[in-house]
Every structure is written in structure tokens, then in C-alpha cells.
Amino acid sequence: MPASIPLAFTPAVGEHAFTAQQRTLLALAHELGRDKFAARAAQWDEQASFPFANYEDLRAAGLLKLCVPESHGGLGADYPTYMMVAAEIGRFCGATALTYNMHVSSTLWTGVLADGVPMSETQRAEHERRRELHFARVVRDGAVYAQPFSEGSAAAAGRAPFGTTARKVEGGWRVNGRKIFASLSGAADYYGVLCTEDKGDEKPDARDTLYLAVPATSPGFGISGDWNPLGMRGTVSRNLSFADVFVSDDEQLMPRGVYWKGAQTWPAMFFTLAPTYLGIANAAYDFTVSYLRGEVPGEPPVKRRMYPTKQIAVAQMRIQLEQMRSIFLRAVLEAGPNPSKDQRMRLYAAHYTVMEGANDLARLAIRTCGGQSMMKHLPLERLYRDSRCGSLMLPWTAELVLDRMGRETLYESGERDE
Numbered sequence: 001m002p003a004s005i006p007l008a009f010t011p012a013v014g015e016h017a018f019t020a021q022q023r024t025l026l027a028l029a030h031e032l033g034r035d036k037f038a039a040r041a042a043q044w045d046e047q048a049s050f051p052f053a054n055y056e057d058l059r060a061a062g063l064l065k066l067c068v069p070e071s072h073g074g075l076g077a078d079y080p081t082y083m084m085v086a087a088e089i090g091r092f093c094g095a096t097a098l099t100y101n102m103h104v105s106s107t108l109w110t111g112v113l114a115d116g117v118p119m120s121e122t123q124r125a126e127h128e129r130r131r132e133l134h135f136a137r138v139v140r141d142g143a144v145y146a147q148p149f150s151e152g153s154a155a156a157a158g159r160a161p162f163g164t165t166a167r168k169v170e171g172g173w174r175v176n177g178r179k180i181f182a183s184l185s186g187a188a189d190y191y192g193v194l195c196t197e198d199k200g201d202e203k204p205d206a207r208d209t210l211y212l213a214v215p216a217t218s219p220g221f222g223i224s225g226d227w228n229p230l231g232m233r234g235t236v237s238r239n240l241s242f243a244d245v246f247v248s249d250d251e252q253l254m255p256r257g258v259y260w261k262g263a264q265t266w267p268a269m270f271f272t273l274a275p276t277y278l279g280i281a282n283a284a285y286d287f288t289v290s291y292l293r294g295e296v297p298g299e300p301p302v303k304r305r306m307y308p309t310k311q312i313a314v315a316q317m318r319i320q321l322e323q324m325r326s327i328f329l330r331a332v333l334e335a336g337p338n339p340s341k342d343q344r345m346r347l348y349a350a351h352y353t354v355m356e357g358a359n360d361l362a363r364l365a366i367r368t369c370g371g372q373s374m375m376k377h378l379p380l381e382r383l384y385r386d387s388r389c390g391s392l393m394l395p396w397t398a399e400l401v402l403d404r405m406g407r408e409t410l411y412e413s414g415e416r417d418e
């Protein structure tokens with residue numbers, strides 16, 4: 001699609017000088033979301049069931065291989081393009097966008113992130129060989145990857161080594177431990193697990209973090225617990241257990257020690273949780289405009305737009321949405337390895353603004369549209385519940401972002417008070 005032809009809609013990330021590939025992908029995501037995902041969203045929410053039908057559509061559209069490099073048969077989308085597409089999906093189904101993030105991140109981390117992290121020649125060659133297998137599963141088999149990091153400890157916050165361990169054995173690793181909040185549990189073909197290398201010295205070290213793909217069919221691998229949360233119910237984020245699970249050496253998604261370096265080098269990788277919530281903020285705004293205009297399909301054509309207080313609320317929502325889009329897009333476009341201090345601060349600020357702002361917009365939407373708008377047959381109350389979940393996610397919960405920003409503003413690296 002030529003870059004000069006405008007899109008027929010304003011993307012969730014706002015207007016921008018998109019590339020031809022970005023326009024094509026945004027149009028595809030918008031069409032899928034509007035025509036397929038939006039109508040199904042209530043079903044996943046009500047049943048707390050995984051959006052399998054949406055994944056069939058994503059697979060058929062080639063979007064599961066969005067960020068697999070072209071040289072490996074993927075669409076070769078870069079980080080900004082992923083962030084734009086994910087926000088567009090989030091506009092129509094939050095649970096699909098959030099789980100899609102876990103899947104796509106596993107290709108971004110092994111792809112563009114790993115490319116920006118220093119490695120020895122041997123490590124680079126090993127990584128090139130192993131990621132070929134992993135990319136082929138996505139491209140050839142349409143495989144889906146999960147990203148279970150959380151354990152209920154300080155590990156996912158980046159403040160302690162992961163309690164899940166991997167011990168080196170002949171031909172691979174033995175994995176033991178437990179994860180909580182594993183989105184795509186029961187739906188993924190592979191679980192990209194972060195664990196600490198067990199060197200037998202009882203001195204676990206975060207620098208020894210390993211990133212391993214555990215096939216869903218592995219003996220010793222289990223899924224347990226129920227999933228009945230406030231929002232994001234279609235993510236089906238249950239517990240995982242690993243009892244002496246053997247995984248072969250080729251399941252290493254990054255060479256030993258590289259994940260830890262990657263997390264220091266490429267902080268914007270943690271920002272990939274945000275587009276889902278920018279999408280939800282857009283959905284709350286879009287709904288409010290059509291509700292106040294009396295244009296919501298299936299609802300009585302009652303107009304509420306003539307009241308000045310509602311006009312003011314819509315103006316406030318639009319101001320906040322424009323602020324979210326602007327800082328989001330700026331942070332996305334400047335993301336890369338080794339950001340400057342200002343870029344890092346902007347990244348934290350963008351994450352906080354989107355995660356807290358999405359819930360703010362959803363709250364304002366319900367207040368402004370009024371009592372009838374929060375009925376379960378309309379999407380607004382789901383958007384409100386889904387939007388609350390963003391700033392709970394580690395490592396950048398709203399609290400931890402404030403914590404980092406305050407500390408990193410007042411202390412330069414290595415500075416201490418006596």
C-alpha cells in the first residue's frame with residue numbers, strides 16, 4: 001500500500017507518518033478486530049476462556065509470525081510496528097492483545113533484542129542456530145509461545161533470582177519450580193520460562209538466568225489452579241509446575257547469561273505490555289463518542305451529546321488520549337539498546353501514563369455515559385475491569401515505575417548515601 005494513501009480510520013496510536021508495511025498491518029489488525037474480535041470479546045470474558053478462534057484468525061492472517069525476521073520466513077516487523085499493531089488489536093479485545101504480546105515477545109526477545117545484546121562469537125553462532133528452530137515452529141507450524149516469568153516473589157520485579165531452577169544434565173536441562181499468572185496456560189505449545197541455573201553451590205544469581213522453551217507435552221509439566229479474576233479473563237493465566245522436566249539444549253531461547261544482559265540493555269522490551277492498554281483506552285473513548293451521539297448499534301438512538309458537562313468530559317478524555325498517544329509513540333520510536341537517561345525516564349513515564357491512564361479513561365467513560373452504559377451487554381464495564389489490570393503487571397507496576405523514576409532521578413548510577 002503506498003504511504004501516501006491515508007488509512008480509513010485513526011489507528012489506536014494516533015496519526016503518524018506510517019511506513020507502507022505499517023499501514024498494511026494496521027489495516028489488517030483493524031479489520032480483524034472490528035469484524036471478528038469485537039463481537040467475541042464478551043464470550044471470553046464471561047467464560048474466562050482462551051480466545052482460540054481469534055488465534056486461528058491471527059494464524060491465518062500471518063500475524064503469529066509478525067516479528068519473525070523475513071530471512072526466517074516471517075513478516076519481519078520491527079519493534080515500533082509490533083507496538084502499533086498490538087494497540088490496534090487491544091482496541092477490540094484486550095485479552096487477545098495481552099496474550100498476543102506474550103507470544104510476539106518471545107520472537108522479539110530472541111530476534112531484535114538478542115541482536116542488540118553483546119555476545120561472544122560462539123554465543124552468537126549458537127543463538128543463530130537455535131532461534132532458527134524456534135522461528136520455524138512459529139512460521140511452519142503456527143506454534144504459540146507463552147511467557148511465564150512471575151512466581152509471586154521479587155524475581156519478576158527484577159529484584160531476586162528466579163526460584164524456578166534448571167540443572168545442566170547430559171543433552172539439556174532439568175527444570176524444577178513453579179510459575180503463577182501464566183497467560184495462555186493450556187493454549188500455548190511452548191512456555192518460554194525464565195529460571196536460574198542451579199550450579200549446585202546454593203548461591204542463586206540473577207546473572208545466571210536462563211530462558212528456556214518448555215514444550216507443553218513435556219513429562220513433569222503441569223497446569224493447576226483456577227482463573228476467576230476481575231479482568232483480562234480470556235488470558236487464562238493459571239499456575240505452572242515443573243517437576244524434573246527435561247528440556248534439550250536446543251530449547252535454550254538465549255545463550256546462558258544473555259537474558260540478564262538483555263534486560264539491562266533493552267528496557268523497552270518491558271514496555272510491550274502497554275499497547276494492549278492504549279487500545280483499551282481508545283475503545284473506551286470510541287464507545288463514549290458513539291454512545292453520546294446515540295449511535296451504538298442495538299441501543300435506543302437517545303442522544304446525550306447536548307449536555308455541556310458531557311461535552312467537557314469528552315474533551316477531557318480526548319486530551320488524555322492525545323497525551324497517551326503522543327508519549328507512547330515517542331517512546332516506541334526511540335526504543336533501542338542502551339537508552340540515554342532521558343529516554344529511560346520517558347519510557348517509564350510513557351508506561352505509567354498508559355497503564356494508569358487507560359483505567360482513568362474507562363472510569364470517566366462510565367461516569368459520563370451514565371447508568372445504562374455499564375450494563376453487561378455493552379463493552380464498557382469489561383473495558384473498565386480489563387483496564388485495571390495493566391499497572392499490576394511486573395516488572396513495571398505503577399508503583400515500581402514511580403519507585404524507579406524517583407530513585408534514578410535523585411541518584412546517578414552507583415551513587416549512595418553514607
Ligand SMILES: Cc1cc2nc3c(=O)[nH]c(=O)nc-3n(C[C@H](O)[C@H](O)[C@H](O)COP(=O)(O)OP(=O)(O)OC[C@H]3O[C@@H](n4cnc5c(N)ncnc54)[C@H](O)[C@@H]3O)c2cc1C
Binds near residue numbers: 148394400
Ligand atoms: C491479566 C494478567 C496477566 C498476566 N500474565 C502474565 C504472564 O503471562 N506472565 C507472567 O510472567 N506474569 C503475568 N502476570 C503477572 C504480573 O506480571 C505480576 O507478576 C503479578 O500481577 C504480580 O502479582 P503479585 O500479587 O505477586 O504482586 P506483588 O505482590 O505486588 O509483587 C510481587 C513481588 O514483587 C515485589 N514488589 C512488588 N511491588 C513492589 C514495590 N512497590 N516495592 C518493592 N517490591 C515490590 C515484592 O517482592 C512482591 O512480593 C499477569 C498478570 C495479570 C494481571
